[in-house]
Amino acid sequence: MSFWTVVYALLFYTATALLVGGLAYKIRQYAKTPAPLKIPTTPAPVTRSGVVLRMGREVVFFESLFRSNKWIWIFGYLFHFGMFLALARHIRYFQNPVWTWVDLIQPFGMYAGFAMAAGLLGLWARRFLVDRVRYISALSDHLMLALLVAIAATGLSMDFIAHTDIVQLKSFFLGLMVFNWQPIPEDPLLLLHLGLVAILMIIFPISKLLHAPGVFFSPTRNQVDNPREQRHLAPWAAELEK
Amino acid sequence: MADFDTPELKEYPVIPTIQEGVMAHSKPFIAKEQFQEPLGFPGELVDNWEQVALDKMQELTGKYRSFQVYLDSCVKCGACTDKCHYYLGTSDPKNMPVARQDLLRKVYRRYFTFAGKHFPKLVGAVDLTKDVLDDWYSYFHQCSQCRRCSVYCPYGIDTAEISMAAREIMDTVGVGQKYCNEIIGKVYKIGNNLGLPQPALLDTLEGLEEEVEEDTEVKVRFPLDEKGADILVVTPSADFFAEPHVDGLIGYAKVFHEAGVSWTLSSHASEAANFGMFIGSYENMRQVSLRIREAALDLGVKRIIMGECGHAWRVAYSFLNTLAGPFDFLDPKYPVPMHILEFTHDLIQRGALKLDKSANDDMRLTFHDSCNVARASRMGPKPGGQFTIPREVIKASCNHFFDMPQDTIHDATYCCGGGGGLLTDDLMELRVKGALPRMEALKHVVEEHGVTHMAAICAICKSQFSKVLPYYGFTMDSIVSVHQLVSNAIVLTNKE
Numbered sequence: 001m002s003f004w005t006v007v008y009a010l011l012f013y014t015a016t017a018l019l020v021g022g023l024a025y026k027i028r029q030y031a032k033t034p035a036p037l038k039i040p041t042t043p044a045p046v047t048r049s050g051v052v053l054r055m056g057r058e059v060v061f062f063e064s065l066f067r068s069n070k071w072i073w074i075f076g077y078l079f080h081f082g083m084f085l086a087l088a089r090h091i092r093y094f095q096n097p098v099w100t101w102v103d104l105i106q107p108f109g110m111y112a113g114f115a116m117a118a119g120l121l122g123l124w125a126r127r128f129l130v131d132r133v134r135y136i137s138a139l140s141d142h143l144m145l146a147l148l149v150a151i152a153a154t155g156l157s158m159d160f161i162a163h164t165d166i167v168q169l170k171s172f173f174l175g176l177m178v179f180n181w182q183p184i185p186e187d188p189l190l191l192l193h194l195g196l197v198a199i200l201m202i203i204f205p206i207s208k209l210l211h212a213p214g215v216f217f218s219p220t221r222n223q224v225d226n227p228r229e230q231r232h233l234a235p236w237a238a239e240l241e242k
Numbered sequence: 243m244a245d246f247d248t249p250e251l252k253e254y255p256v257i258p259t260i261q262e263g264v265m266a267h268s269k270p271f272i273a274k275e276q277f278q279e280p281l282g283f284p285g286e287l288v289d290n291w292e293q294v295a296l297d298k299m300q301e302l303t304g305k306y307r308s309f310q311v312y313l314d315s316c317v318k319c320g321a322c323t324d325k326c327h328y329y330l331g332t333s334d335p336k337n338m339p340v341a342r343q344d345l346l347r348k349v350y351r352r353y354f355t356f357a358g359k360h361f362p363k364l365v366g367a368v369d370l371t372k373d374v375l376d377d378w379y380s381y382f383h384q385c386s387q388c389r390r391c392s393v394y395c396p397y398g399i400d401t402a403e404i405s406m407a408a409r410e411i412m413d414t415v416g417v418g419q420k421y422c423n424e425i426i427g428k429v430y431k432i433g434n435n436l437g438l439p440q441p442a443l444l445d446t447l448e449g450l451e452e453e454v455e456e457d458t459e460v461k462v463r464f465p466l467d468e469k470g471a472d473i474l475v476v477t478p479s480a481d482f483f484a485e486p487h488v489d490g491l492i493g494y495a496k497v498f499h500e501a502g503v504s505w506t507l508s509s510h511a512s513e514a515a516n517f518g519m520f521i522g523s524y525e526n527m528r529q530v531s532l533r534i535r536e537a538a539l540d541l542g543v544k545r546i547i548m549g550e551c552g553h554a555w556r557v558a559y560s561f562l563n564t565l566a567g568p569f570d571f572l573d574p575k576y577p578v579p580m581h582i583l584e585f586t587h588d589l590i591q592r593g594a595l596k597l598d599k600s601a602n603d604d605m606r607l608t609f610h611d612s613c614n615v616a617r618a619s620r621m622g623p624k625p626g627g628q629f630t631i632p633r634e635v636i637k638a639s640c641n642h643f644f645d646m647p648q649d650t651i652h653d654a655t656y657c658c659g660g661g662g663g664l665l666t667d668d669l670m671e672l673r674v675k676g677a678l679p680r681m682e683a684l685k686h687v688v689e690e691h692g693v694t695h696m697a698a699i700c701a702i703c704k705s706q707f708s709k710v711l712p713y714y715g716f717t718m719d720s721i722v723s724v725h726q727l728v729s730n731a732i733v734l735t736n737k738e
Contacts, residue, residue, distance in 0.1 A: 026314070033307040036524060038560045039400065041392045041617055043625035043653060058396070068321040068394035076319065076396075121375065126320060131260050133320035135335045138366035140357070141318050206356045207365075211397055214315030219308045220389075220398035225620055227560045228577045231567045236305055240528060 005184045009176055017199040022205025023213060028190030030217040036234035044225035051224050058221055071126065079148075086155070093170045094177065110159050111149030120145055144207065147193040147196060154193035164190040184204060246671040247662055248713045249678045253686050257324045258333040265334035269380050270668050273418035280427040281526055284416035287504055291415040292370050298414045299407075303354070305524075308403040313350045315397045316340060322391040322401075324344065329386050329654045331675035336381045336672055339391035339401040345377055346408050363556075379417055382408040384672055386664055387520065387553075388613035397435060404410075406522025413521055421666035422517045429530055434479035434513035438643035440467070443509055446482050460734045462499045464491075464507070466717070467541070471506035472499070472540050476514045476558075476579070477549025478701035486723045487704050490550050493725025496732050497586050505547075511537035514554035519561075520663030527557065531565040534579075543574040545588040547580045550723060552612030552700030553661060555581060559619040581621050583699065586728060587631045590638050596733040602640035605695040607727070608687050609636055609645065610680065610707075611655035612700035626652075632699055632724055644691040650683035658698075660706030673706060674713045681714040688716075697724045 022133045045051045057063040062080075065074045068152040080116045089109025127137045158164045175182035184191075203209070216222065275285025288294055303310040322339040324330065329337040344366070351367035352359030358367030368374060370521060387402035412418065428437040440448070447464035454462045464470060475498075481491040498505045511533040518527030538546055545568075548558045558579045563569065569578040577584075589595045609632060621627040629652045637643050645651055659676030687693040698704050698721060707721035 030307060030311055033304060033310050036305065039403070039618070040391060041398055041400070041653070042620055042628065044620075046623075046625060058398075062396055064394055064398065065319070065321055065396040068325070068396075072321055072645060078697045123319075127334050130320060130323075132257075132323035132335065132338055133318070135260055135262075136323065136338065136340050139363070140365040140697070143364070156443040158638045182258060203357075203655070206568065208317045211315040211317050214311045215397045216307060217307060218315070218398040219311075220392050220400050227563055230580075231563045233564055234305075236526065237564070239530075240525065 001181060002183055002186065004186050004191060005181060007171070008172075008184050008191070009069050009181050011198045012176060015198040019201040019204050022055030026205055026210060031215065034234035034236065035219040036237045038223055038225075038232050039219050040225050041220040042225055043051045044223065046225050048224055051222055055216065055222060059215065070160070072123070075119045075126070077113045077119070079123060082112040082114070082116030085109050086116055086152075091238070093136060093166075093173050096170075096174060113152055113156045113159065117149060117156065120149050120152065124149070140207070144209075145165040147200060151193065151200065154189055154196065157189055158193065162187075162189055176177040246505065246674070248674055250681050251678075251714060253647070255330070255679060255682055258330065260335040261333040262335055264625060265328075265332045265337060265375075265384060266380055266385060266671065268669065268672050270383050270664070270666055271420040272379075273420040273423040277427055278416065278418050278419055280430055281413070281418070281423055281523070283413045283423070283454055285416055285418045291375075293573070295370060295375075295411050295415050298411045299350060300354065302407050302410065303350075306399065306407065307405065309407050311397045312343070312403055313347050314398075314583065316343060316399055319396065321394050321396060322399075325394050325576060326401075327388070327390070327393050327659060327679045328386070328672065328676045331659070331678035332384075332672070333385075333533040335527060336377070337384055337401075339395075340387055341667075342381055343401055343404045344515070345374070346404055360416070375412070375415075375417065378408050379412060382412070382421060383664065383669070386613070386657045386660070386676070388661055389617040390613065390654070390656065393617060393653050406450070406519070408522075409520070410522035411521065414471060419521070419663060421668070422520050422663040426517045426521070426526055426530065429513055429517075429533070433533065435511050435515055435517070436479040436482070438479060438482060438512065440509035441445055443482060443507070443512060447507070450488070450492060450495070454495070458734055460499070460737055462495050462734070464495050465505065466507045467509055468504075468506040469541050471504045471541060471543055473503055473505035473545045473547055474511070474534075474541055474543040475505050475507050475549060475582075476534055476537075477507070477508050478510050478514045478551040478554055479512055480701040480705060482551055484510075484701075485708065486719070486726055487550075487701055489726035489729060490515035490723030491725075493723065493727075493729030494549060494582050496729050496734065497582075497589065497595065499731060500734065500736055501585075501589055502736060506541060506543070507543060508537035510540065514548050514551045514558065515556060516557040517663060519553060519557050526690070527561065528565045531557065531562055534562065535566040535569075538569070539571065543642070545573065545576045545580065546578055547582055547585055549582050550699040550701070552614040552702060554613040556618040582725065583631050583635055584621050586725070587622070587635050590635065596735055597639050597728070597731040598733050599641045599731055601730045602727050603642075605640060605722070605727075606642040606644065606691065606693045607636060607640055607722075608643070608693045608696050609633055609651075609724075610658065610696050610698045610703060611651050612698060612703050613655055613657045613661060615699060616653050616655045632697075636697055636724060636727060639727040644693055645685050646683040648689050650679065656680045656683070658700070658703040658706040659710060661700075661702050666704050674710050677706070677710045677714070681710075681716075685714075695720050695722050697722050697727060699724050708731060
């Protein structure tokens with residue numbers, strides 16, 4: 001077993017455990033924390049199914065952002081949906097046989113990488129060019145973009161410049177999933193790409209990437225507008241009535 | 243008297259370039275012990291205030307999902323940065339919603355997150371120091387909790403939730419705001435924000451009865467504390483005497499008169515506004531709300547109707563059932579509570595009110611959507627009723643109505659500049675500058691359509707505009723109550 005295989009096997013076990021464990025912890029925290037008051041941003045849906053639709057539009061189309069700022073929307077949308085397609089394309093490295101739809105999106109997935117990078121660069125440019133956004137950007141905001149750009153760039157390089165041994169990579173990940181370690185291709189570009197992805201997985205639950213689960217728990221977006229019809233009472237608030 | 247410049251009204255709204263620190267001097271008066279104590283807060287900065295503040299912050303993250311999720315979720319995308327009227331009016335970057343939240347978020351990160359504990363510089367986390375507390379006091383009192391930012395945030399992050407939590411933390415360490423806390427004390431002691439005792443209310447209402455009778459030769463009643471009345475009306479205390487508020491109250495009375503219903507005001511619950519919300523204190527908000535429940539039980543009414551007031555309607559519509567419910571002792575046929583506009587609108591729909599629109603022909607009107615009505619409540623059964631119902635009532639009462647530009651009305655409305663506990667003379671500069679976006683929108687319809695008056699449905703908006711309109715070259719009486727228009731137009735057919 002080579003050094004890199006051991007390092008990356010352990011790295012991905014650790015990263016996965018931290019990602020899943022960390023997210024589970026935060027989601028549990030969000031779910032358990034009561035929302036004592038009805039605070040949907042109105043006009044809001046008056047039914048549960050209406051809320052599901054509202055949340056769907058928010059997550060799929062970034063509806064509020066669209067109303068807010070077209071530039072951020074375009075760049076943000078390119079980035080997120082580019083990344084989504086690119087990620088979906090990567091499913092094929094973790095399964096055998098590969099689902100048909102994953103096969104079908106392969107060609108799109110490749111160009112989605114460019115969309116992702118373009119979106120990220122656009123968002124990054126705003127952090128320098130717009131004085132208001134420059135003011136609110138911390139070092140971590142720049143580094144987060146740098147990390148994602150680097151992931152996209154290394155990934156695209158392997159698609160278009162220097163191919164890696166994708167068959168061997170697939171056997172590495174398939175093996176990893178059943179605790180039967182197989183050698184990883186020792187290609188520097190690939191190792192860099194995977195290392196950066198592992199970093200992203202590790203920092204996910206301790207960074208602003210928490211916006212991904214957070215949006216689903218946002219009371220201004222997920223509450224039904226029915227305070228007059230149904231009494232809404234948090235457990236700690238009910239204690240005050242005793 | 244003003245030691246600041248009123249912003250210039252531009253032809254088209256311009257997003258200003260940031261000017262750091264230009265509003266750092268803006269601070270409302272701090273509450274003395276006498277105003278802190280009745281609310282259960284310490285009278286001055288406690289010795290170990292840092293720890294007390296952090297403990298409170300932790301407690302609040304456990305009690306409010308909004309607070310916890312919003313502290314974690316912001317990605318600093320910048321979507322909100324040009325949405326706050328205080329930023330647009332002052333150019334101070336700490337008045338950008340995200341930057342305002344960050345004043346608190348960077349302390350949260352320092353003490354409660356892995357990244358902030360171990361890499362504070364990297365994520366912009368800071369220790370809680372007196373300077374930070376001073377910044378909190380200044381800038382969390384430059385937020386009117388109008389929720390405009392929450393409309394545009396891709397995660398719905400509501401700066402109002404952060405501001406309320408920040409004010410609650412500051413109250414807990416002994417740094418409260420005089421204006422809000424003194425007023426809440428008055429409600430506990432007397433029953434309303436203005437401290438009008440029962441005899442004064444009675445006197446005022448008798449005066450109004452005489453005035454209306456002189457005007458109309460009809461005896462329109464203004465009942466107070468009448469047991470057995472069907473409807474309890476709770477209205478902001480400014481309605482009892484301030485202009486143009488009182489003209490709205492006269493309008494309600496005429497509408498009830500025409501509807502032939504029995505109604506009463508209450509001296510115990512003679513205030514619709516609930517400043518407990520402004521300071522983010524669930525307990526105080528609940529205490530104030532319970533007075534409405536007590537009055538309803540004591541008077542034996544069947545329904546509750548709220549007068550024209552913005553934040554009050556938010557607390558009433560969205561929170562009253564939670565804070566002071568259940569209202570199973572009231573008539574289940576009617577929503578609890580109802581807005582006076584829902585009541586009047588229903589009468590108009592049924593053809594039960596005779597309105598002579600020409601009575602308002604001296605005015606060309608526009609309508610200011612009050613922030614908390616627009617974005618934190620509803621009227622009627624359908625979403626958006628809070629926009630259509632007031633407009634339908636206005637249009638039924640006058641011949642000339644014109645809306646301001648689309649991006650300044652409905653849920654995109656701008657705050658008047660005085661909401662959320664900022665309607666105090668010690669914040670005059672902030673109030674004038676914060677009114678800028680609304681004033682620009684008003685100027686637009688004044689020039690485009692010859693609009694002469696702006697109608698509003700909030701006691702704070704009305705008071706704020708009366709005060710700031712002159713700074714922008716409008717007259718103070720160009721702000722009117724919606725029920726003032728109804729009052730002018732209504733034909734009293736019931737001569738009893």
